[in-house]
Amino acid sequence: MWVNQNVFDDPRITAVGLLVEAHAGLSARFAAQFEEHGLSPVEFEVLTRLARSPGNQLRMTDLAAQTSLSTSGVTRVVDRMERDGLLTRRACPSDRRSSYAVVTAAGLQRLDETLPGHLRIIEQWFTGQLDPEALRALLDGLRRVRDAVHPGATAGSTGPVLIGGEAPAGRC
Amino acid sequence: MWVNQNVFDDPRITAVGLLVEAHAGLSARFAAQFEEHGLSPVEFEVLTRLARSPGNQLRMTDLAAQTSLSTSGVTRVVDRMERDGLLTRRACPSDRRSSYAVVTAAGLQRLDETLPGHLRIIEQWFTGQLDPEALRALLDGLRRVRDAVHPGATAGSTGPVLIGGEAPAGRC
C-alpha cells in the first residue's frame, strides 16, 4: 500500500527525469546568455515571435497564444518592453478592440545581438553533443512526443501555446 | 545587419523548439493530474525527493539542491506542506543549524495516490508514443544532453539541481 522504494527506479520516472533535467539545464544556459543582453527569457520569446511574424507585429491575443503567457501576462511584459523601447503598441484600425505589438528597430537590434550567442549555446550544449544520426533520432522522438501533447489538442490546458512556426495572418 | 527571416528556420532553433514544447506539453499534463490530488508540481517534486531518500527525510539545503528551488523557496514550500500535514520539520541533533523535512504518513499516502496516475500519463503521452527502439534512442540523446548541461558543471547556475537519484547521506 505504501510507496515502494523501487517505484523511483521505474523507467518511466527516469525517462521524465532526463527530459526535465536536460530542459532545465539548457534553459539555465539560455537565461544566462539572455541576461548578458538585458533580456529575460520571456522577453526573448516575445521578441522572437514578433520578429518572425509578418510586419514584425502580432495582436496581443496572438502573442499570448504563441508564448507561455496569459493575455494579462502579455499586457505586462509588453508594458515593460515598450517602456524599454523594444516594441510599440499600435492600434488596429479595422478592429478597435485589438492592438498590435510591433518590434522597434531597437528591438530588432537587440535580438540581432542576442541570437548569435544563443545559436552558439544551442550548438555547444545540445545539437553539438550528438552525432548527426543520434541527433536525428532524438529530434524524431521529441517531435512525436511534441505532436502528441500538442496543447492544441488539450482541453484544460492553461496556456494555448502554438506549434513552432505558426503565425496567424493579421487582418489590419 | 538586421535579423534575417531565415534565421528562424535554423535547425538549431527548431531543435530547441521541439524540446521546449515537448517539455511544456508534458508539464501541463502532469500539473493537471497533480492538481487532482491537491498537489502543485513543486510539492510533488518535494514529496518524491523526500520519499526516495533514506529515512524519508532530507535537510533543507539538500532538498533545495535536489529541486528547482532556492533555499528560501524550500523554506516556504515546506511551510505550506507542513501546514497541510504532508511533512514535518525535525531538528538535527548533531548540527543545530540544520533541520530535516520528513514526510508524514499522510504525505506518503498522498504520493501513493498520485503516482499511479502520474505513471499512466507518462506512458500515455511520452514513453508509449514510441516503439522501444526509438524510445531508447531518444533517452540516449537526452542523457547525453543532460550530462553535458548538468548544473553541477555550471558556474553561474541559479538552482544547483542534482542528477536524478543522487541522495547525500545524512549524518543525523
Added chain:
DNA sequence: AAGCAACTATAGCCGTGACAATATTCCCGA
C-alpha cells in the same frame, strides 16, 4: 434596428519564489 453573446485588452488582487540581509551554529587555525 435592437439586443445579446463573444471577443479583446487591461487592472486589481494574490500566490510564488528569488535575492539579500540576518541570526545562529559550527569548525578550523593560531
Added chain:
DNA sequence: TCGGGAATATTGTCACGGCTATAGTTGCTT
C-alpha cells in the same frame, strides 16, 4: 581557548504572472 570565516535556515522585500472582473467593441440573430 578563542576568534573569524563558512554553513544553515529564515525573513523582508520585490518582481513576475495567473485568475477574475471590467470596460469597450464587434457581429450575429431575431
